[in-house]
Amino acid sequence: MAPIGLSTKTPSCRRCTGRRTVMFSDVMAKNEASSLLCRPASEVQAPVFERTSLAYSPCSERFTVGERTFSRQYAHIYAARLMQMRPLLSERAQQKWGSDVLIRKLCDLQTGEQCCIVGTLFKRMELQPSILKEISDEHNLLPQPARAKYISETDELILEDELQRIKLEGKIDRDKCVTGSVIAIYGAEKNDGKFTVEEFCMADLPPQTPRSTLTSDRFVLLVSGLGLGSSQADSMLGLQLLVDMVTGQLGDQGEQSGAAKISRVLLAGNLLSQSTQDKDAATKPKYLTKKTQAGSVEAIRLLDELLCQLAASVPVDVMPGHHDPTNYTLPQQPFHRCMFPLSSVYPTLQLASNPHQANIDGVRFLGTSGQNVCDIQRYSSMDSHLEILEDTLRLRHLAPTAPDTLGCYPFYQKDPFILEECPHVYFSGNAPTFDSKLLKGPDGQEVLLVTIPHFSSTQTACLVNLRTLACEPISFSAFSADDEEESEMNVSH
Template sequence: MFSELSAQREASSLLCRPASEDQGPVFDRVLQAYTPCSERFKLGERSFSRQYAHIYAARLMQMRPLLTERAQQKWGVNVRIRKLCDLQTGEQCCIVGTLFKHMELQPSILKEISEEHNLLPQPARARYISDADELILEDELQRIKLEGKIDKDKCVTGSVIAIYGAEKNDGKFTVEEFCTADLPLQTPRPSLSSDKFVLLASGLGLGSSHADSMLGLQLLVDMITGQLGDQGEQSGAASISRVLLAGNLLSQSTQNKEDSTKAKYLTKKTQAGSVEAIRLLDELLLQLVASVPVDVMPGQYDPTNYTLPQQPLHRCMFPLCSVYPTLQLVSNPYQANIDGVKFLGTSGQNVSDIQKYSSVDSHLDILENTLRLRHLAPTAPDTLGCYPFYQKDPFVLEECPHVYFSGNAPSFESKLVKGPDGQEVLLVTVPEFSSTQMACLVNLRTLECEPVTFSAFSADDDDESEMNISH
């Protein structure tokens, strides 16, 4: 797609003799209309004195009308919709509630520090699911155990769903069917007359010791700024209207947790690894923002608050590039309107957390599940750090995006999902650049997505390795 457009440009090749001694043509970068829409993820006065039960109550209140409507569409307008306190044994009915997954293997600090039972610390696990897990449905007043036709391994705590079935004599609810809120309504996507691209990249991993990663990163910057290739490639680079960096700009190695436990006199003259990494990031961003608008999202290893929603990085950390109006420091999650195409995405913490507590392997499938649940981070605040919201849950999707992405994925995947009311959403898992040397390009006109790979010399490669850039 992108490479084909670049090849079709009428321009000379690098292997041809220069036509003249002049500088050559100058390609103007395409312009786009941009409207940030992340206000609901911005925190004003922060208070952590509230209980987390309020966010579950607010989530259920927001989702109940949506799920009631969806249940009536699925099981008929005359379906009995009951609350748990009104259940009658043997009656076929529908219940709307929040799932709680009781997991024996779920890490608990109380288990680890318990002295009366002399428990050993739990071993590190990639997943915490087991056959002994139980599903429980809660509403404002009561809870009930679930059994039947619902896959407990694929469900996670915090999901608001509607179930249909009946309560048995043993006090458990036998599920016959269930449904989610599914995709919200979507604003029609405008028709664009020309191809415009948004480049998505994540997991730059600055501050690590991999030199080949830095070479690939510089190649990426050179491609975006039009300093690679012949005139056809430069003309193609001019069609990249925006760059979005989706978190983990710094490497995990910049977080030295041992320094926080050392005596102050031992760390008095040492410098945190993140200081040099931020300086490198500032210099890289300076090259980009001088040529193209850039949105910078924070991630798990970046110097901002740990809990979701993560607030934008502070401008004082970027003395070189912060003077450019093309630099936008944004929150995680991120939402914006680019030429009428609505983008929504995260740096990947929500997807990685769901993967630990469910049997779903693919990041793309998890991304689709959160879209159909109509919630960005259902496992927050149970196993994912989250601010204790009181009156409203900002992670509930009120409008359907056109592009829904997740950063720091192990590999690149994309998929076009269609909703029951004609919605079309492009799902994209943006790979971690430091390990895959890969970014991806989204065409705003067609909603097509393709990866861009930068491979370079590495100490682990054979002598016959060669550097290449492929679309």
């Protein structure tokens, strides 16, 4: 069996500033006086590293659903969304096209008049899945083929308000737009009854509260897509390495002192694997399922053990995801504490909703487990998760495609997914790759956009420096002796 080694790599930082940015790899620089090759110190001489504590306040009350009723129509959430967004878009339109620009409703349109309209986009798509696909097996119809994207050349863009709707043409990217986006358009209605768009604008970034000035480096670890319950042993080895690194059981004294600066861990959904969802169990005869156990039971027990190790050392936020045992519609409610008998006794365990928002030492975090980004990717021409994150931030809406193609609770008076305050860190989980970007708004806002990759497939997590808003990946990979490459275990950051 090949020996196991540890290697450290330093990636390039995506944030360019005038001064040198301190990364997590700099904090974990090895101490020459105490390395893994030195004689171990006695218990008396062994240093004790105290973990940095942070001020924390959850801000996800608007994503909490109290009494649940699904008897209302979904038209109410569109009406509430347009009512909340119209003053913002009207102000933005006057800033862009002048204070004397005519802002009309669709019922007041006059043919040939140059004006501005604020409304909700609707994208008519022939390839969009329908209920016919679900009943095709019952009636022996030909099912629709599975597609990665549902856009086509025949798609049509329609703008609607409370009373009417009108088809759009002109200078607007039809493929990039998605249903549910509230925008302002400028142009004129032609004789054929269509509105020719000359320009359009979004609400852009909301106002932002300045973040606190920190004097020392403190890190928040972002992880998603643990995929527990799958048959991938390499994923479990990398996950245990991650836990050991955070809890200070990995590396020499220099790396342990660096790990003590990780002040919080945030798990962003899909903690269980998709293989734990047995969709056929509900339709199988009872005698075939007798004395059987759901695959999610063992996976939840394993998750509880991992959370117990983490919560004993560092505060942890746990968000549910698409494959996790909670409600399907957004906002997903927190896990029930009875699922975690071992870790729920620790006050450091915070069971959060999806989306999740919190203030961590004056830095506002906001993000989802990735359902909103993946849904926009399917119904638009955008492929980059980072580009979609930026687009939703400029739309001032977390999930514009809800409730059209994304499951959503039928809110009545207010749309909780509208962004009223700009976050400092805006993240999305379960992305195919890691990516980050520092976005600057028109009024001086600074937002760190982060896409957190599937840990089960990439063995990669993200570290955010609260002092500088720098972000870097940290990877754990294990190779067997049968691989063509050199057999070693890597902890790279």
